[in-house]
Amino acid sequence: MLLSVGKLNVFYGSAQVVSDVSLEVDQGEMIFLVGRNGAGKTTLLKTISGFLPSGSGKILFDGADINGKPSNELALMGMRYVFQDKRVFTQLTVRENIHLAAYPFKQKASEAEEKVVGIYPEIVRFMDKKAGGLSGGQRQLLLLGRALIGNPQLLLIDEPTEGLAAGIIDQVFRVLKMMKGQLAMLIVEQNLAVVSQLADRVYIMQEGQIPRELVSQADIQDQEQLEKYL
Amino acid sequence: MKSINTTTLKKFDLLFIAIAFVMLGYLVTFQRTTDFIIFCIFVVSYDLIYGYMGRLSFGHMLYLGTGAYATALFCDHVSSNPLLAILAGVVCSALLGAVLGPIVTRTTGACFALINLAFNQVGYFLVLIGFSSYTGGEDGMSAFFGNLGPINFNNKMTVYVFCLTIMLFVVYFVRRLTSSPFGILLLTIKENESRSQFLGYNTVIYKLIAFIISTGIAGLAGGLSILNYTYVTPSFIDPTRNVEVIFASLIGGAGSLYGALAGGITYMMISNYLPNYIQRWEMFLGIMLLILVFWFRAGVWGYLTRFSGKPGKEMGS
Secondary structure (H helix, E strand, C coil): CCEEEEEEEEEECCEEEEEEEEEEECCCCEEEEEECCCCCHHHHHHHHCCCCCCCEEEEEECCEECCCCCHHHHHHHCEEEECCCCCCCCCCEHHHHHHHHHHHHCCCHHHHHHHHHHHCHHHHHHCCCEHHHCCHHHHHHHHHHHHCCCCCCEEEEECCCCCCCHHHHHHHHHHHHHHECCEEEEEECCCHHHHHHHCCEEEEEECCEEEEEECCHHHHCCHHHHHCCC | CCCCCHHHHHHCHHHHHHHHHHHHHHHHCHHHHHHHHHHHHHHHHHHHHHHHCCCCCCCCHHHHHHHHHHHHHHHHHCCCCHHHHHHHHHHHHHHHHHHHHHHHCCCCHHHHHHHHHHHHHHHHHHHHHHCHHHHCHHHCEECCCCCECCECCCCHHHHHHHHHHHHHHHHHHHHHHHCCHHHHHHHHHHHHHHHHHHCCCCHHHHHHHHHHHHHHHHHHHHHHHHHHHCEECHHHCCHHHHHHHHHHHHHHCCCCHHHHHHHHHHHHHHHHHHHHCCCCHHHHHHHHHHHHHHHCCCHHHHHHHHCCCCCCCCCCC
């Protein structure tokens, strides 16, 4: 198992946001976390990625206990996090944004560019423009491409289609579909059309807990059933 | 408005800067221009941590003062060789930066500013009282440099040329640094440090390196000050004087090497000549700061480069 979370508890002060959560993600799997706003999905991703401390529980990544490890070490171990807010480094050019992601992994800058262009060919037109001028969708595609630099094993993606226009959602969907099977992904998503078409498994999150896991494709593709959890 | 061609400027920047400071020498005397040059080096050092790394410090005078006193003490007790003495000043400031850096660079915002101020205060009182038997306390101390081969450092013109040469080296070095991946990373730390960490960077180490380089360059400015004045007093480490370098950085435009130079010259012109006309000239500085904060946040250089279509980003790209 690539990622294994066991009985994880997370607190904001005295408030418990994640309670006894356990989940697993295997190599190449695309797993979705579905639930209402405030269910603790983002907190869970942030805790796995080392951004937030956990109260208790186990987080194993590629067999190593990563609980409490800083995010830069996790990145070097092969874990990437694509945040919900789609923030890029606005003062840098698109090219600099890409190159910067390549240096820690000693990947050639040209290879890194190829990787991003591979999933979003139109980005070549913006390479020397400030990334702050990109639209939300362009930023998301840049961030997804940038996350692939250095050949990670696991991507944590928080609401990749949130706030995007329909046309851009299609592009993001196409990119996720292209990436499927190449590496493991744990994705928080509220767009059930995306979930039902891409998910290998779905964890339902409610009030900080995971009461249900959908394994069969019949359950996953039943959007009416899924909607009850939103 | 006619645009500033930043590409041409970048290609020949050292030449343009040298010409500007030679012209300034004819305009305001060469001895005074040496002061300007030294202050510009200090502003460049400050801009590395404020403009590029985004950390406002109220304690950078500590490193200028350390460089100045270390140079003077080395000159008095070890060797009067000006190069070695100034090198001693640089090394001592950088070492102090390496000792305090792990503490201060873990903080941000007001905490960073005030911890630096606190260390500056401690340094000031150590110079004034604690180590007064070595530093001369309130009276300060003198330093007399020997010749370097045929070069006589007691000649003010020699000191001017030497300081200008050193400044050009500093500009070249900082330009290379800020346009390297390291410099680009500093900009990302300023914009969003946690996202830099998610890319795999241990930002603590990069911040520390930038801090040590900055303190070393500040020490260099301190050492050159002694070469220029041949004495040092506690005013060289006075924490209240931090406002000067902050003003200069804001006036020029933080996060730009040329902005730091423009700010340094502008501040020195104001502080050297305005008192001849306005008794409470500091009030004018206050008003100027208000204008900058409300209308010209990118500073003089940022405002000028805006018309070239590359606002405030002429160095990092």
